Amino acid sequence: MCKLFIEADPRLWQTRLKSVRLNGFSTSVRLENLYWQVLDEIAQRDGMSLPQLLAKLHEELVFAHGEVENFASFLRVCCGRYLALQLEGDVPRDLSTPIRSLDADAILAREARRSGRGRSLSSVA
Structure with missing residues (x-):
């Protein structure tokens, strides 16, 4: 079992620091390369650059929940x-379908029903 993970490309778990402007301030975010690849895919789906996606996520997160x-x-x-929702079929694997075009409320409701809680983790604070 472990061989599947251990013998994966080690570059996937190496971290990389990226500089980005969030709320008008320069900052850095350190993530493993695998996460940068997934975030880049999400950004491309909606016609954004990676820095644009990060800024949008940060802005909306602050608006919805206050400080990050x-x-x-x-x-x-x-x-x-994102990957789990693709496996569930809630986010199409077809990368030409923008994330912004999806019905987020319906996806969150289906996700909550699957978990048996009636609400998603994002609504628990």
Whole structure:
């Protein structure tokens, strides 16, 4: 079992630091290369650059929840959810379908039903 993970390309878990402007301030985000690849795919789906996606996610996160405690962790969870939602069929694997075109409320409702909670983790604070 472990061989499948251990013998993967080690570049996937190497970290890379990227500089980005969030709320008018320059900052850096350190993530593993695998996460940068997934975030780049998400950005491309909606015709954005990676820095544009990061700025938009940060802006909307601050608007919805106030201060951002750990943006890198939030981004990792975004990547995991994106991949999980693709496996569930809620996010099409066809990369020509923009994320912004999807019905987020319907997807969140289906996700909550699958988890048996009636609401998603994102609504628990």
